[in-house]
Amino acid sequence: MKKKTLIIGLGNTILSDDGAGILTAQEVEKQCRGLPDIDIVEASLGGIGLLDLMAGYKKVIIVDSIKTAEGQPGKIYRIGMEDLGNITYPCGPHFLDVRTAVELGNKFGYEMPDNIEIYAVEIKDNTTFSETLTPEVEKAIPVLVKQIIADQELMK
Amino acid sequence: MANKITINPVTRLEGHGKIDIFLNDNGDVADAYFQVTELRGFERFCIGRPAEEMPRIVPNICGVCPTPHNMASTKALDYIYGVAPTPTAKLVRKLQYNANFIEDHYIHFFFLAGPDFVVGPDADPAERNILGVINKVGLDIGKKVIEVRKKTREIIKLIASKPAHPEGGLPGGVPRGITEEERKTIRRTADLSVEFAQFAMQLFKDTVLKNKSYLDLVLSDAYNLKTSYMALVDDTKKVNFYEGKLRVIDPSGNETAFFHPNDYVDYIGEWVEPWTYIRLTHLKKLGWKGLVEGADTSLYRVGPLARYNVCDGMATPLAQKEYEQMVETLGKPSHHTLAYHWMRLIEALQAAEDLQIIADDPLLTSKNIRNMNFQFTGKGVGCVEACRGVLIHDYETDDNGLIKKVNLIVATQHNAAPIGLSVKKAAQAFIKGGEVKEGMLNMAEMAFRAYDPCLGCATHTLPGKMPLVVDIRDPEGNIIKTISR
Numbered sequence: 001m002k003k004k005t006l007i008i009g010l011g012n013t014i015l016s017d018d019g020a021g022i023l024t025a026q027e028v029e030k031q032c033r034g035l036p037d038i039d040i041v042e043a044s045l046g047g048i049g050l051l052d053l054m055a056g057y058k059k060v061i062i063v064d065s066i067k068t069a070e071g072q073p074g075k076i077y078r079i080g081m082e083d084l085g086n087i088t089y090p091c092g093p094h095f096l097d098v099r100t101a102v103e104l105g106n107k108f109g110y111e112m113p114d115n116i117e118i119y120a121v122e123i124k125d126n127t128t129f130s131e132t133l134t135p136e137v138e139k140a141i142p143v144l145v146k147q148i149i150a151d152q153e154l155m156k
Numbered sequence: 157m158a159n160k161i162t163i164n165p166v167t168r169l170e171g172h173g174k175i176d177i178f179l180n181d182n183g184d185v186a187d188a189y190f191q192v193t194e195l196r197g198f199e200r201f202c203i204g205r206p207a208e209e210m211p212r213i214v215p216n217i218c219g220v221c222p223t224p225h226n227m228a229s230t231k232a233l234d235y236i237y238g239v240a241p242t243p244t245a246k247l248v249r250k251l252q253y254n255a256n257f258i259e260d261h262y263i264h265f266f267f268l269a270g271p272d273f274v275v276g277p278d279a280d281p282a283e284r285n286i287l288g289v290i291n292k293v294g295l296d297i298g299k300k301v302i303e304v305r306k307k308t309r310e311i312i313k314l315i316a317s318k319p320a321h322p323e324g325g326l327p328g329g330v331p332r333g334i335t336e337e338e339r340k341t342i343r344r345t346a347d348l349s350v351e352f353a354q355f356a357m358q359l360f361k362d363t364v365l366k367n368k369s370y371l372d373l374v375l376s377d378a379y380n381l382k383t384s385y386m387a388l389v390d391d392t393k394k395v396n397f398y399e400g401k402l403r404v405i406d407p408s409g410n411e412t413a414f415f416h417p418n419d420y421v422d423y424i425g426e427w428v429e430p431w432t433y434i435r436l437t438h439l440k441k442l443g444w445k446g447l448v449e450g451a452d453t454s455l456y457r458v459g460p461l462a463r464y465n466v467c468d469g470m471a472t473p474l475a476q477k478e479y480e481q482m483v484e485t486l487g488k489p490s491h492h493t494l495a496y497h498w499m500r501l502i503e504a505l506q507a508a509e510d511l512q513i514i515a516d517d518p519l520l521t522s523k524n525i526r527n528m529n530f531q532f533t534g535k536g537v538g539c540v541e542a543c544r545g546v547l548i549h550d551y552e553t554d555d556n557g558l559i560k561k562v563n564l565i566v567a568t569q570h571n572a573a574p575i576g577l578s579v580k581k582a583a584q585a586f587i588k589g590g591e592v593k594e595g596m597l598n599m600a601e602m603a604f605r606a607y608d609p610c611l612g613c614a615t616h617t618l619p620g621k622m623p624l625v626v627d628i629r630d631p632e633g634n635i636i637k638t639i640s641r
Contacts, residue, residue: 014216044321103287108299129201
């Protein structure tokens with residue numbers, strides 16, 4: 001029976017700012033450790049791997065990094081499923097979009113989440129191998145952690 | 157000055173992977189180049205780290221080929237420590253590796269190739285996706301794909317702790333052995349995989365080979381590219397994903413090289429062109445001859461089609477039977493780029509049969525899983541067939557075993573120049589006089605999709621919409637039209 005919330009930190013911690021989502025999820029976990037009905041996982045995957053992770057949860061919160069054309073590094077976005085657009089031809093089997101993953105899960109009879117929210121932080125560098133974030137993104141992490149905990153009423 | 161069309165399939169990571177098609181003044185295709193985003197500083201990142209950390213680091217390079225990177229790295233460690241894995245350790249590694257081939261090949265076929273072949277290359281883009289495939293083949297088959305994937309990934313998880321990014325990998329062995337109870341589960345997964353492989357082969361035959369228009373497409377000149385080929389083969393020159401020697405054949409099918417992967421620098425040249433950061437590989441003894449196909453090319457391809465052309469046969473009986481049918485239909489060598497998909501399914505069958513063979517091997521459950529008789533050398537080359545083709549990891553350490561030099565050659569690097577040429581040929585056939593339509597672009601995209609190029613070096617992407625964006629530029633580079641879906 002669905003009741004838990006899953007927080008997924010997405011990214012790659014050896015590609016500079018690409019690790020922002022994972023680092024945020026780790027910090028949320030530190031502050032919310034022991035809370036019932038919340039699982040927090042780190043994942044360096046997309047596409048169909050997300051289906052495996054999300055199945056069985058009532059609510060899923062994805063924390064990721066984002067790079068937009070005019071974006072200011074460190075800016076925080078809150079995105080709903082309705083903002084993700086239509087299902088498209090994937091550019092690779094590992095790039096299945098989250099909507100397709102949910103629809104597939106529903107078709108297969110899995111218990112897929114009723115509610116999916118995405119938090120993303122605008123990043124500067126995701127092409128240099130490094131375990132260090134750029135300063136703007138590093139500053140944004142505690143802000144994002146605080147926002148997720150408040151928005152989702154995790155400490156209530 | 158040429159006009160320029162840009163196909164940019166990924167929006168989140170700018171320039172993550174893209175194809176530039178240049179038109180001439182008549183609006184016909186002049187050239188096409190395949191590029192991926194430059195990831196900087198990997199060697200610097202590795203220098204000074206203990207060599208034994210490498211199998212845990214390298215799966216993070218790429219979200220698409222983590223297991224092959226893990227295995228190539230582990231094999232490089234064998235050489236650095238001068239130690240061969242025990243027979244049981246080799247069986248366990250091959251178990252992990254075959255499981256990877258099965259899950260990866262099916263995800264590619266059903267999610268990436270399926271929309272083109274099962275739903276149709278001219279179908280409505282809204283239908284041309286995995287959901288469209290399931291609508292065609294039925295929900296039960298969709299569930300079966302997911303089940304086979306799940307169970308083969310459980311084998312990877314059992315041996316290497318995490319399927320997405322394996323953490324196992326020890327010189328001379330494996331981190332854990334297999335119990336008799338686990339052997340039974342593995343055998344059941346193997347049987348399921350063989351059964352599904354036979355279904356998938358039949359589906360391919362029914363939907364592609366029995367459909368004249370699809371078969372004509374596969375055999376058309378638009379999807380034909382005459383290059384050399386390189387792949388690993390065993391002592392009897394059968395397909396081997398885990399080990400062997402690298403064999404090269406020329407565009408006419410004659411063997412031109414047969415060498416141990418340790419000697420790769422004598423055979424593989426790396427060339428730098430101003431339009432890409434990728435060091436373009438070529439046959440070193442022939443020298444760099446540019447982006448040309450045919451008898452004079454020094455370009456070679458890797459991956460399923462290369463393995464088909466290079467080998468003298470498959471290593472397992474059912475796969476061999478399917479291979480013989482492919483030879484009967486296409487001959488050898490086959491330069492048909494879309495035949496990559498066919499061989500991919502035959503390989504998944506071989507991997508599944510091999511799982512059965514390994515599951516039945518009495519040695520599998522032996523406790524002798526590690527050879528610790530180290531003879532430190534400080535140098536190691538690990539080579540495997542990744543699903544997408546030859547993968548080479550070359551490391552050098554100091555006397556304390558700390559990394560001081562790293563060189564990786566990945567499948568998409570071998571294939572980068574041929575991918576550009578393949579897209580150029582497909583685009584030439586389907587884009588004329590500057591007229592660019594959605595359906596035509598999909599035909600050009602099909603050329604690069606066949607290679608299953610690795611665009612996933614950042615391991616994930618924000619899970620949202622990734623529309624295809626096409627910019628058509630005038631001779632000054634200004635965008636005069638944008639097409640997207």
